[in-house]
Amino acid sequence: MRYCAKCLMPDTRPGSIFDDKGVCQACINYEKRKTIDWEERRKQLRKLCDKYRREDGYYDCVIPVSGGKDSHFLVYTMKEEMGMNPLLITVGDPFTKTEAGLRNYRNLGDTFGCDHILFDLSIDLFRRVTRIAFEELGNPLRFVEAAIYSVPIKMAIQFGIPLIVYGENSAYEYGTTDRESYSAMETISRIFKSIDMDFWLQRRISRKEVNAIIPPTKEKLEEVQPEPIFMSYFSPWSSTTHLGIVKRYGFRDLAHEWKREGCIEDFEQIDSVAYMVHLWLKYPKFGFQRTSDIASRRVREGTLSLSEAKKLIMEHDHKLDQRAMDDFINFLRYTPKQFWDIIEKFWNRDIFEKVEGVWRLKKSIYEEFMKI
């Protein structure tokens, strides 16, 4: 396990790329931002909007939203700045919602005046697929994440709206690719290809229950020719700048509601309580989770020093939030013991060792981290 010499991002992140100086692709991509003509890209976005803008008042783009900060930023940009008439689509999960999450979800329609479709998976199905994905893959939201891509694209096709607006190109921002494009089509095709229908059908999920994750057919795609785009291509992606903007439009963070363990901010991924468990599961598998993600990003952006980042990672990154875990196990009907027994098999033996019954990063890896 290596850590990026500049930002501390570990190479256990699936798909991560490092150069021969030990610098991660996310840092290299971030540096490239400085040479980008953002004015020019803004013009490109406007041109793209003009291509799809409708004079008859019909919806002219679809924005898949969760209700969070990025959703607010996308709706703000498309509606307020580009003057488009978006249709918002949410694929919900039935985990307990935070108060801020509920208010933010409603705020999108209230502040921006957009129509908004909520697609809720069957709660019984959600519970079963989430249990399967948690127990077998250590990735509880595998099914829901497939639905999050399939449903809005199929709806956009059904409504006859080609332009679909996504937020950040996370492959590029987190450095698992060095190629940047405004089109999200390649990413989405890759996600569609990775949906393994047989996996579910072989685990007593019936054909009737997998509709939400079935990708659109080739014929349908050709008929409407959807154009999914990443906003991060047109606008430099910065959580702190975006936060400043969306707060003026009624977005609420968790500051007055919940201080989450294992996390060092209170405005990202805040909609549902149990979601933190999904994020934390990267820790046993790859030796890092949310605090590392945020700290690395802030180091890259120049708002956090390397030594401060190290301190935060050591103090917080291993922690699983108790409230999130309680919500997760209550909803999925596990006891705490059952939960931890399942986790047991996911601890990556290459990087963790068990010391007095507790899994810890191996001494050699810890020393590697401290060397940076």
Ligand SMILES: [Zn+2]
């Ligand atoms: Zn880096």
